[in-house]
Amino acid sequence: MRWTLKPIPDIEKVKHLQGALQVDQNIATLLVQRGIENFEQARAFFRPSLADLHDPFLMQDMDIAVNRIEQAIQLNQRILVYGDYDVDGTTSVALMSSYLRNYTENVICYIPDRYKEGYGISYQGIDFAHDNEFDLIIALDCGIKAVDKVDYAQKKGLDFIICDHHRPGPEIPKAVAVLNPKRPDCNYPYKELCGCGVGFKLIQALEKNQGRGIEFLTPYLDLVATAIGADIVPITGENRILAFYGLQVINSLPRVGFQAIIKEINKKKLSITDVVFIIAPRINAAGRMEHALRAVDLMLTTDPKEAQEMAHAIDRFNQDRRETDKNITQEALSQIKSLKEEKRTTTVVYQKDWHKGVIGIVASRLTETYYRPTLVFTKSGEKLAASARSVKGFDLYAALEACQELIEQFGGHKYAAGLTLTEENYSLFKQKFEQVVQQQINPKLLEPEINIDLKLDFKSITPKFYRILSQFAPFGPGNPAPIFMSDNLKENGFSKQVGADKNHLKCSLKQSGSKHIFSGIGFNLGKHLQDLLRAKSCSAVYSLEENEWNGQTTLQLKLRDFDFKN
Template sequence: MRWNLAPKISEEKINALVNELTVDKTIATLLVQRGVETFQQAKDFFRPSLDDLHDPFLMKDMELAVQRIEKAVSEGENILVYGDYDVDGTTSVALMSSYLKSFYPNVATYIPDRYAEGYGVSYKGIDFAEDNDFSLIIALDCGVKAIEKVAYASEKGIDFIICDHHRPGAELPKAVAVLDPKRDDCEYPFKELCGCGVGFKLIQALASKKGQTIDDLLLYLDLVATAIGADIVPITGENRILAYFGLKVINSNPRTGYKAILRQVKKEVLTITDVVFIIGPRINAAGRMKHGNHAVTLLVETDINKAAIWAAEIEQFNQDRREADKRITIEALKQIETNNEQDCKTTVVFQEDWHKGVIGIVASRLTETYYRPTLVFTKSGDKLAASARSVTGFDVYNALEECSEFIEQFGGHKYAAGLTLDESNFENFKNKFEEVVANSIDPKLLQPELNISLQLDLADITPKFYRILKQFAPFGPGNATPVFMTSNLTETGYGKCVGEDKTHLRITVKQGIQQFVCIGFGMGDKKDIACSGQPFKAAYVIDENEWQGNVSLQLRLKDIAEQ
């Protein structure tokens, strides 16, 4: 790993904040690194306020969307809430449908089948709407590129409202309203909402017309926080506020479906990381292994006994997903080694029987292993489908755009995308993708980097320091968990590899009279450096370890290196 120590900050700014907040220099430095330089900014950061959410009507087309929904309600139309099968899509559908049903009965939901229909708005979904007399579709977390499909619906007398956060193409669909803060002509102040976040702005606008306040919508924020975490959007600005209050709801008054999930994992207080790794994968597993409808059903269920049945079913989907993910990752790694492609600037693998529902997870694992922009292909009907993942700093979406002559359709973000193509174009596409990446990627980006906030002495790590540090949460993109480094460490002599397969490292480090227990997951191969008797340096995050009712601070290692 490349260790990047954060650039030095003006002492003047740090000292000003030390005086204004009466905090120590380390805390002040971490705040300034996050753009927090005044008392007011610190107050907004540590005490997020729902009053600071933006007016939803600042979003382009919001008034049109609200008027069309009000018309549908007043005229008794049937409304279909349509969303993608991932966490962002299913939470969006649960959010919008449950809010609309709180005052209007003629509402149903639709999640496309990952295998039969694929990503986004589908012709089959529109035909379902026509066959069942739906005259308005509200599409969430998809639709901003569905030009032909929206036109097809229009011919059938079906209107569309689109709530999306993906990058639009050159042309927008001719929907009644296209809510997307990434539209060039949208002046909404915060551009990084997830799909569920855009959906929440729509219900916020509808609520304001009904005389409701933000307090009436608080209980929906658990869904928004889950989508923010799972969709890896920046936890800054409005997302920080929504995630902060959403986590409060999850931890104090979770919806019935969440209670059913949490009973299984026996977890009491959740951080945004727990939401990403506990709730997110289970919601996702339904769409990956069976159908996203199962997730929506669980999320809107109010009977705990029924929710427990749905949660148990989804837990099984999650176990199946884990097994498929593990097997396919092993097969993909073997394929790369056999083809001797480790020297390429990209990783592209294909096997026609790989489960389409887990190729995105496998792509992430391969990216972690080889640290290259990665594509994992499988057969999907008569086409090939792929999930793309990228490395920090490289825009895989733009790279795919340059290969569009060989692609049938694609969509996504800077770091994650999906595409389909004809099998006859696979080799041409693979060669072009390698060429595009090789010619445009900075070689530095092909080595994993570790961004370090500050250099500390072990004596700086006190319970008070950690208490303040915890208040920097929720952590995520744009507000990363601080990584620290300490030099001149020695191991006390009890270091060992732990875990079933001995791949984790547990050591006790010492600097002066200070000692801390450290755990390094997947770092068993670093034991020789730590236990050589020679001083070394470590990069780590600070967290808590609970054992037999005792809570103590520990260091979770990110990397260790010779001094």
């Protein structure tokens, strides 16, 4: 991997903050690197406050959306809460429907079928709303490009409120209200909300309009935190506040459905990473393997017995999903090798019978293997559907825009997107996408990079240092867990390969000239055992974590990479 050590920030700023906070220089340096330069900024960072959330009415169309929902409640109109089938969409539907049911019984949830209807607002969903005499559709985590479908709904006498966070197209749908901080005409101060975050701002506005404070909404924040983690949005600004308090809810009084999911997890305190790898995959698995409404039902139930039964079913879906994505990944890797495409700038693969529900996961796995922009296609009805993933620093969405004459429909973010096209355009698209990426990408971006915050001596790694460091959480994009490097390290005995396939490395490292010794765990670094044993010394890149074993808690290095000196 390519190691990039971040520049040491202005030493005067570091010393000023060090004095103001009474912390050591390493902590002050890490904070200044994150843009925290004074006591007030540090207070906001270490003690996030719900009072610091922005006024929801700063969002374009918020007042219109609030008035229309209040009108629907007053007139006893039927409301369809419509959301995408991923974690962000299903948590959004659970949040909005459970909130509205405090004020009206006329609320029904609708999630499109991944296979029959596809992503986003569908004509089938609009027909369902019309046939069942709904008056208002609130669409969450989708809809910003549904210009024709909103027009179709309008002709059927249906009103739409759209709560989305994806990039708008050239035209905004003519809905009653379109809430999206990424709208060009929206002056909302924070642009990085997820779909569930936009939904939360709407219920915050509804509460504020009734003269109630934000404290009444904290029980919904476990849903928001889960969506923030799963949708890989920056954990900065409002997202950091919402994730911080959402994790508190998850760890103290989570909804019954979440309790059922985490019941068997032997962990005292869940982090945002645990939410991403424990809760989110199970929620996602329902939509991938059966129907996402199963996940919504789990998040809405208040019956512990029912929740346990639902959680068991969803866990089985997750196990099936893991087996399916593992098999498809192997088939995709074989396809790349058989076509002799290892040297391309992009990965584009297709097989008509691949499970549509897991191609996004497969795209992520292929990106990890070849580290280049990746699309995985399967057959979906008469069209081909793909999930796309990018590498750090490359705008995949912009590359797809450059190929849009060959695409039927697409949407997403800089690093992840979905699209459909006709089968006859597949080869042309594959060729054009490769050309576009070759022209647009900096070759350096095709080499995995580790950004290192600080060079650290082992003597600096103390329990107090780690306690302060842990308060930097929740970690994620925009606020990653600090990464360190240390030089002049030597293997200190007890190193071995671990794991069922001996893929991982468990080791003990000592720094030259120091009495400090730390154990380390390196996932997928087992291949480096002999290099470590033979090396005269090495440098290592790592983050810090606590390891609990036999009732004892110690600090250990979570190893990322080595540089060996022989």
